[in-house]
Amino acid sequence: MESYHVVGTHPELLPMFLDTGSKYDVWPNISRAMSASGPPSAHTDLDAPDPSAFPEGQAFTSFIHPLNGHLYRRLEENRVEVSRPDGKTGIFDMTGAHVEGEVVNADAHMCNWIGGMIAPGEEATPNRFAGASAQAFRSDAANARRDLMRPEWGDSIDAVSDADMIDAIFYSVFPNLHPWADFNPIFYRFRPDGNNPEQSLHEVMYMLPVPDGQPRPAPAKCTFLDLEDDYTKATEFGSYLNKIFNQDGLNHRAVQQGLHNHPKGEVIFASYQESKIRDFHMKLEQWLSSETAPKST
Numbered sequence: 001m002e003s004y005h006v007v008g009t010h011p012e013l014l015p016m017f018l019d020t021g022s023k024y025d026v027w028p029n030i031s032r033a034m035s036a037s038g039p040p041s042a043h044t045d046l047d048a049p050d051p052s053a054f055p056e057g058q059a060f061t062s063f064i065h066p067l068n069g070h071l072y073r074r075l076e077e078n079r080v081e082v083s084r085p086d087g088k089t090g091i092f093d094m095t096g097a098h099v100e101g102e103v104v105n106a107d108a109h110m111c112n113w114i115g116g117m118i119a120p121g122e123e124a125t126p127n128r129f130a131g132a133s134a135q136a137f138r139s140d141a142a143n144a145r146r147d148l149m150r151p152e153w154g155d156s157i158d159a160v161s162d163a164d165m166i167d168a169i170f171y172s173v174f175p176n177l178h179p180w181a182d183f184n185p186i187f188y189r190f191r192p193d194g195n196n197p198e199q200s201l202h203e204v205m206y207m208l209p210v211p212d213g214q215p216r217p218a219p220a221k222c223t224f225l226d227l228e229d230d231y232t233k234a235t236e237f238g239s240y241l242n243k244i245f246n247q248d249g250l251n252h253r254a255v256q257q258g259l260h261n262h263p264k265g266e267v268i269f270a271s272y273q274e275s276k277i278r279d280f281h282m283k284l285e286q287w288l289s290s291e292t293a294p295k296s297t
């Protein structure tokens with residue numbers, strides 16, 4: 001529900017994504033997060049978007065972690081070589097487990113990004129980040145998105161701002177619907193898994209506005225994944241988004257175990273960056289402790 005997790009979960013975004021500058025809003029039944037694409041994270045010492053973090057120009061082949069300089073290089077599926085600036089190396093699997101070599105610890109999220117499964121035919125996906133400045137990056141990325149949509153939308157798409165085209169703007173509608181804004185077509189919905197509080201169902205949908213005067217397309221077919229399936233098996237979304245889901249999924253089991261293991265039995269959220277999550281839990285508590293369901297406002 002926020003961009004605070006990007007530094008730990010999606011390090012490949014740090015060279016071109018302003019997670020640290022995110023804006024959060026909380027309203028009675030809806031909350032929102034907005035993060036700009038293009039400017040590098042303030043966790044790094046970069047002044048401009050840095051495509052050199054991807055030495056081979058491809059998204060899933062190699063990556064230099066911008067915070068420690070460790071080079072992650074894909075050897076084959078489920079095998080990643082990690083090289084530290086001091087020259088020491090180690091081999092890891094796609095979960096971050098050590099296989100061999102002097103380096104024995106690696107970032108599991110980067111091992112999955114570089115060494116994990118890739119949807120068929122997308123192994124050579126180019127690093128999508130380019131541009132000499134944050135502004136050039138933004139213009140290039142927004143224009144590329146407009147060109148994709150021009151066949152359906154015509155030149156009216158030129159009236160839509162760069163932010164509406166490429167920034168991460170997403171809403172959370174209490175309790176469980178997460179529509180991304182504008183022309184980013186992602187919707188998330190989380191549903192209970194029966195009465196089992198340890199798991200939930202994660203649904204991802206793409207929904208684009210239908211241009212004026214055009215017929216609605218037929219309903220899309222659903223793809224179902226089992227609990228242990230890799231998200232890249234849902235090829236409809238392409239590897240980029242699916243590998244983002246895989247990184248997010250790496251956290252779930254550990255977070256759930258951690259919540260059971262907390263000595264005080266309570267969680268303290270960051271004052272601003274996690275305000276959406278705090279608001280969600282306050283509302284949930286209010287609903288669960290009420291004799292009758294409170295009215296949505």
Ligand SMILES: [Fe+2]
Nearest residue numbers: 005009010248
């Ligand atoms: Fe994420």
